[in-house]
Amino acid sequence: MSLYFDNEKLFDAEGHLTDAGLYALKDGTLDDLGALEAAEHLSFCDYCLLRYTALIEAAPEAMKQPMRDLIPQVQSLMRLRSFRIMTNRYVSAAAAVVLGFVLWGAVSTFGLPDVLTAQQPTTPHERFGTKFSTAVNGFYKSLDDTFKSFTLTAENGLDQIRAQSIGGSTAKGE
Incomplete structure (x- = not known):
């Protein structure tokens, strides 16, 4: 027996979501394709959107609350992302400086081609x-x-x- 709702029973003959399909969407028992089809349908069908909104509003208050507080997790992710952004900026700047020094050293060590300079070094590098x-x-x-x-x-x-x-x-x- 499958844990997911049968996608063939998601829509009725008129093309609207069935009551069982709305309950499956609310309960999260639709597979990825069914959830995508239902979300797409709700984006343009006002009739089904009103039915789905009424279904959610009729749920007990305990079911409307999140299972856990997401604020600490979101704040942690925001701190991590801001740290990564700042680190990437400094690493990029440091890499540019190092690359500049390497190129400067390469040009000064190997010299410029004779076409670009008329003088030849008289001392060893x-x-x-x-x-x-x-x-x-x-x-x-x-x-x-x-x-x-x-x-x-x-x-x-x-x-x-x-x-x-x-x-x-x-x-x-x-």
Whole structure:
């Protein structure tokens, strides 16, 4: 004996869901194909939808309540998905950085083709770590030079403002 409702008895001669078919849908005893056919029929047949809604509303209040609280499970899934999304973003960014360094190292190690560069290296290729260290040190040196230049410009500007204010106050006093 099958646990599922017979799909041949799902619809009557007029094409509407039978009462037994509605009960099978409510009880969950339809197989996947029967449930799909019944759901599709309810999406466009107002008569059967009203009958199905009345059937559900007539159910005892205990049957309308969920068997268990789904909020903790849904919240857990939401936290997991948000963690995966954030992790994927950071992993993608890290992979892009690593790929950039690898390509940079490959180009600097093997050099560009002669078509792209007119100069030939005169020294043997350095190790990647040495080149990386040199590049980082160069970056910090240029950053330090920029800050020194900014500080010097700001101090010169302040000196000019002081000189104008001192010159302006002596001119007023005369």
